[in-house]
Amino acid sequence: MNLAIPTPGIRRRSVTGLWLRHAVSFVRYWKFVLTWVLIEPVIILVAVGFGVGKLVGTMDDGVSYAQFVTPGLIIGNAMFHALFETSWNAYNRIDNDVYETALTTPITILEITMGDILWAVTRSILTVVGTAIVAALFGWLNHWEAIGMIIPAIMVGITFGALGFLFSAVAPHTTFLTLVFTLVASPMFFFSGSFFPISILPDWVEPIAWAMPLTSAVHIGRGFALASLDITHLWAALYLIAVTAVLWPIAVFLLRRKLIS
Amino acid sequence: MTEELKQTGATNAAARNSGGSVIRVKKLRKLYGDLAAVDGITFSVEPGETYGLLGPNGAGKTTTMRMLSGLSPSNSGSIEVAGINVVKDNRAVREVMGVVTQHDGLDGGLTVFQNLFLFGFLAGLSRKDSKNRANEVLEFFGLRGRSKDNTYELSGGMKRRLAIARSMMTSPKVIVMDEPSTGLDPQSRNRVWEELAVLKDAGVTVLLSTHYMEEATILCDRLSIMDNGKILDEGTPDQMIEHHAPKEVAQLRVAPAALRTVRDYLTEREITYREVGALVSVTGLNGDRPDLSGLSDVEGVRTSYRAGNLEDVFLTITGRELRDG
Ligand SMILES: Nc1ncnc2c1ncn2[C@@H]1O[C@H](COP(=O)(O)OP(=O)(O)OP(=O)(O)O)[C@@H](O)[C@H]1O
Numbered sequence: 001m002n003l004a005i006p007t008p009g010i011r012r013r014s015v016t017g018l019w020l021r022h023a024v025s026f027v028r029y030w031k032f033v034l035t036w037v038l039i040e041p042v043i044i045l046v047a048v049g050f051g052v053g054k055l056v057g058t059m060d061d062g063v064s065y066a067q068f069v070t071p072g073l074i075i076g077n078a079m080f081h082a083l084f085e086t087s088w089n090a091y092n093r094i095d096n097d098v099y100e101t102a103l104t105t106p107i108t109i110l111e112i113t114m115g116d117i118l119w120a121v122t123r124s125i126l127t128v129v130g131t132a133i134v135a136a137l138f139g140w141l142n143h144w145e146a147i148g149m150i151i152p153a154i155m156v157g158i159t160f161g162a163l164g165f166l167f168s169a170v171a172p173h174t175t176f177l178t179l180v181f182t183l184v185a186s187p188m189f190f191f192s193g194s195f196f197p198i199s200i201l202p203d204w205v206e207p208i209a210w211a212m213p214l215t216s217a218v219h220i221g222r223g224f225a226l227a228s229l230d231i232t233h234l235w236a237a238l239y240l241i242a243v244t245a246v247l248w249p250i251a252v253f254l255l256r257r258k259l260i261s
Numbered sequence: 262m263t264e265e266l267k268q269t270g271a272t273n274a275a276a277r278n279s280g281g282s283v284i285r286v287k288k289l290r291k292l293y294g295d296l297a298a299v300d301g302i303t304f305s306v307e308p309g310e311t312y313g314l315l316g317p318n319g320a321g322k323t324t325t326m327r328m329l330s331g332l333s334p335s336n337s338g339s340i341e342v343a344g345i346n347v348v349k350d351n352r353a354v355r356e357v358m359g360v361v362t363q364h365d366g367l368d369g370g371l372t373v374f375q376n377l378f379l380f381g382f383l384a385g386l387s388r389k390d391s392k393n394r395a396n397e398v399l400e401f402f403g404l405r406g407r408s409k410d411n412t413y414e415l416s417g418g419m420k421r422r423l424a425i426a427r428s429m430m431t432s433p434k435v436i437v438m439d440e441p442s443t444g445l446d447p448q449s450r451n452r453v454w455e456e457l458a459v460l461k462d463a464g465v466t467v468l469l470s471t472h473y474m475e476e477a478t479i480l481c482d483r484l485s486i487m488d489n490g491k492i493l494d495e496g497t498p499d500q501m502i503e504h505h506a507p508k509e510v511a512q513l514r515v516a517p518a519a520l521r522t523v524r525d526y527l528t529e530r531e532i533t534y535r536e537v538g539a540l541v542s543v544t545g546l547n548g549d550r551p552d553l554s555g556l557s558d559v560e561g562v563r564t565s566y567r568a569g570n571l572e573d574v575f576l577t578i579t580g581r582e583l584r585d586g
């Protein structure tokens with residue numbers, strides 16, 4: 001039996017080449033891209049920050065609701081970007097034989113996931129930075145530490161980039177892909193502490209909420225945004241790394257099974 | 262085709278000097294569950310040669326080529342391409358070999374030029390080299406004017422030729438092409454054949470698969486007939502025709518009203534025939550011209566004779582038509 005031995009080592013060109021492909025395609029469609037990188041999150045930010053913020057008033061510690069919700073929305077939105085890239089877009093690349101073509105160059109499956117996840121990270125950073133600048137103009141980000149939100153932006157790109165492949169690599173059709181939003185993204189977005197502190201949830205729900213990786217990412221983002229970092233943010237970061245360490249190899253395994261047969 | 266194509270990677274002399282076969286496949290086998298998609302095939306391709314795998318749907322052509330490119334694990338057997346053991350090192354083979362996949366695999370998010378340029382970059386060319394080479398192959402394939410178009414705006418023939426152009430980005434010495442001209446109209450097909458002839462002139466070794474006996478006859482130095490995962494015979498097109506095809510085949514165009522008469526006539530005289538569409542093909546016993554004199558004045562029957570070809574070879578060897586598999 002000649003086993004499919006994965007080629008060892010990482011070829012840098014595979015990763016940069018794929019990243020460049022995504023960047024070129026992204027720039028080609030920048031007018032459309034702008035709507036989801038910036039315009040959509042800003043609309044949500046304004047609606048929730050001004051609208052809901054008016055009803056809620058001030059949170060504990062004298063933080064306004066808008067200040068509280070801003071990092072939650074920004075990081076939550078980044079999750080959608082990363083997931084979308086490696087579920088929906090990657091599915092189309094599988095379906096249109098774009099990966100098949102790439103595989104005729106000396107690239108490996110692991111490198112394909114690396115290139116795509118690197119691009120998911122790029123998108124995540126772009127949307128986080130863009131939206132954060134707007135939020136800062138509204139006065140909803142008022143600490144220099146908020147720049148550190150780039151760190152959870154990167155982590156979200158990696159973790160959810162890996163997670164997205166779990167869907168694109170097994171999806172039999174695009175309808176299946178909608179599960180990534182109904183089962184994963186939306187529940188996380190609403191129960192990850194983006195909109196309200198997890199502590200107000202019933203006791204038995206709290207651990208479930210903390211198990212969702214977005215919760216940790218939002219927690220870290222808020223730590224930077226409100227300049228309230230402590231040891232719990234380190235635990236959250238370690239948890240995200242652990243989740244990624246499990247998801248990524250599964251993503252590579254499933255994608256290999258899909259593309260190399 | 263007047264364009265000269267620079268194949269920096271290969272010249273006839275260089276290819277010959279490297280010594281030995283460029284592709285060497287031995288007892289290669291691939292199972293999908295219980296199905297032996299490729300069932301112990303052995304063949305080799307010499308430097309500068311164009312070699313064809315001729316077979317119907319499901320013969321195992323694509324599976325063979327995917328294993329050759331390191332994109333599909335084999336169950337047993339060995340593959341060597343340009344001295345590289347593909348089973349052991351499936352990355353190295355893709356550094357030296359160009360691949361044209363059965364489906365064009367063009368990137369709809371990019372322009373024609375970007376498809377080539379980014380492929381070249383991914384394959385390892387510098388940005389500058391990739392840009393220059395992209396323009397070079399676009400020129401050669403007469404697609405320069407379409408550089409900025411989206412790939413979905415191209416005709417089927419242009420898409421196919423762009424996929425072939427892409428495989429030449431790195432100037433590989435050896436290219437495998439899975440059905441380079443399937444689905445193209447005769448004009449586009451001719452164009453592809455001309456372009457492949459130039460490649461051959463440049464000393465590139467080509468392994469191609471095809472359903473078309475005409476393509477195999479025109480392009481291939483040698484070919485093998487593949488069916489159900491097995492190679493049934495191998496040789497030059499002339500040898501194959503000499504060994505397996507009748508010298509002459511009578512072809513009767515038969516109007517529907519006359520079909521019955523013709524069938525009865527042939528059956529009565531125990532002359533074997535086969536019907537392909539509205540054509541009735543009759544092969545003479547022992548290669549002799551069959552006696553069809555009694556049909557000469559039947560209304561609605563026109564008889565012509567043609568030389569035996571690879572299609573007949575396929576029929577003789579497998580007992581089946583090539584086209585409908
Ligand atoms: N991924 C797969 N899983 C299961 N069976 C497969 C797979 N790929 C190919 N097969 C089977 O292997 C056999 C050979 O298929 P292959 O695609 O190599 O044929 P082919 O000669 O390229 O045919 P075509 O002319 O239609 O392209 C077929 O019976 C096919 O159904």
Ligand SMILES: [Mg+2]
Nearest residue numbers: 322323363439
């Ligand atoms: Mg095929």
